[in-house]
Structures are given as structure tokens and as C-alpha cells.
Amino acid sequence: MARKVFFSFHYADIMNANIVRNSGQFKPTAETGFYDSSLWESAKTQGDSAIKRLIDSGLKNTSVTCFLIGEQTHNRKWCKYELKKSLEENKGIIGILLPNQEKHGPKWISNYGKVYKWNHIKFADWVEQAAQSANR
Secondary structure: OOOOEEEEEOHHHHHHHHHHHOOOOOOOHHHHOOOOHHHHHHHHHOOHHHHHHHHHHHHOOOOEEEEEEOOOHHHOHHHHHHHHHHHHOOOEEEEEEOOOOOOOOOHHHHOOOEEEEOOOOOHHHHHHHHHHHOOO
16 A cells, blocks of 8 residues: 655755755655755745744645654754654654764654664565554
8 A cells, every 4th residue: 555655854964864865765855845945945934834834735635654764854943843843643644864874863753663773675664663652
């Protein structure tokens, strides 16, 4: 079964996040809930409520939220919001340590889901396991 995944990450980690995004293992951007900087930039000029609406819209019809973990992801206001909303909506949660970022601990997310080192071959299985553990 194909799952729709929402990707959460700190924009400062975009280069490493793109390694994951461009691996060829995901559905098109519009279906995964991932938003590029142009959408974020537009929403940022409209304030926090616009960003929340953008995130809420991206989370719709997804079964798993995947946190792409870099050095400052745990400090990012919007990652915290995405985690809160995902838990409220009973989404499966997984964390992926971004390439070249493995030294940054995933403690903030490991209380809610499993954390893995990136492996494009295993990613679909991890998503399915997270969805099943959330009964999605």
C-alpha cells in the first residue's frame, strides 16, 4: 500500500534534505506534503496563521510524518508544531538522520517514533511500519 508522507525539516538543512527528497522513493511533491521554499516564503510574509494553514493542509490525507533530522531541527518552531499536529491526528512518526548529520541526537523525536539512518531501500518499509503502529 502506498502511503502519503509529510516531510518536516529545518530549511537550513535543505541540501541534506534534498538527498532524501530526490532519492526517487517518494510520490510527487504535491502528494507527499512536502513544500518547497517558494511556498514557505510566500506564507512567511503572511504571518504565522498562514504558515499553520500551509502545514495543516500538507498534513491532510497523510498517514506518516517523517522528520528529517539535522543539527537544529529540534529547535525549529514549525517542526514542533508539525509534531504536535501529527500526534493530535494520530499520524505515524519516524525520524531520519540526514546524511552528514548523524552526530545530532534524535532524542526529541525518538519518544514518538523510531529514528533511522537514511537508507532509500528501507524507507518504504519504515513508513509502512510507522503507519501500522499508529493504526492508520
